[in-house]
Amino acid sequence: GAVVSQHPSRVICKSGTSVKIECRSLDFQATTMFWYRQFPKQSLMLMATSNEGSKATYEQGVEKDKFLINHASLTLSTLTVTSAHPEDSSFYICSAREGGAEQYFGPGTRLTVT
Amino acid sequence: QKEVEQDPGPLSVPEGAIVSLNCTYSNSAFQYFMWYRQYSRKGPELLMYTYSSGNKEDGRFTAQVDKSSKYISLFIRDSQPSDSATYLCAMWDYKLSFGAGTTVTVRA
Numbered sequence: 003g004a005v006v007s008q009h010p011s012r013v014i015c016k017s018g019t020s021v022k023i024e025c026r027s028l029d030f031q032a033t034t035m036f037w038y039r040q041f042p043k044q045s046l047m048l049m050a051t052s053n054e055g056s057k058a059t060y061e062q063g064v065e066k067d068k069f070l071i072n073h074a075s076l077t078l079s080t081l082t083v084t085s086a087h088p089e090d091s092s093f094y095i096c097s098a099r100e101g102g103a104e105q106y107f108g109p110g111t112r113l114t115v116t
Numbered sequence: 117q118k119e120v121e122q123d124p125g126p127l128s129v130p131e132g133a134i135v136s137l138n139c140t141y142s143n144s145a146f147q148y149f150m151w152y153r154q155y156s157r158k159g160p161e162l163l164m165y166t167y168s169s170g171n172k173e174d175g176r177f178t179a180q181v182d183k184s185s186k187y188i189s190l191f192i193r194d195s196q197p198s199d200s201a202t203y204l205c206a207m208w209d210y211k212l213s214f215g216a217g218t219t220v221t222v223r224a
Contacts, residue, residue: 045204045214046160056176095159103148103208
């Protein structure tokens with residue numbers, strides 16, 4: 003149990019375009035979902051926390067107008083990187099929590115902006 | 117000072133050896149302690165999850181928590197090449213705080 007999926011696993015886009023990444027909890031209802039960013043050989047950096055049906059809470063320094071998060075249902079959250087630039091290239095990982103402290107992570111999405 | 121300190125390594129051990137990983141923390145409010153394993157270009161996988169001080173065992177993995185010293189450990193017995201990965205400690209007080217991760221290589 004406790005499986006989280008992400009789609010797509012890899013995406014390449016041109017500078018200035020927008021990219022949407024989906025995160026789904028497959029076998030549980032996620033009251034809270036999280037979006038992280040990870041640079042090579044570094045730990046995970048929390049970008050935002052979202053609860054179903056309410057606005058996401060962004061960490062300091064994360065542009066909410068650039069990284070749009072929607073948590074439309076208890077099993078789906080989306081991250082849209084708007085007007086992507088090469089510096090947005092990174093590994094984006096979502097995680098989900100049912101109600102306790104345990105968080106289950108998706109496999110990640112590698113975004114490359116050319 | 118970071119809330120969670122973890123030596124990034126790298127750590128290289130021969131197959132069959134015991135791998136010893138640890139983290140220290142400064143925030144007394146942390147209530148839950150976890151260890152994640154992350155293979156290259158994959159999402160972290162939850163390995164161990166503990167709440168109280170003491171030991172918790174799961175197969176070849178043992179997690180230790182010492183709240184009085186603000187110190188947690190993960191031991192991997194009879195290590196295998198498939199254990200080669202980055203191990204992240206994480207602590208929770210309504211949100212997870214991660215250590216830097218320790219890269220482990222188990223040599224066949």
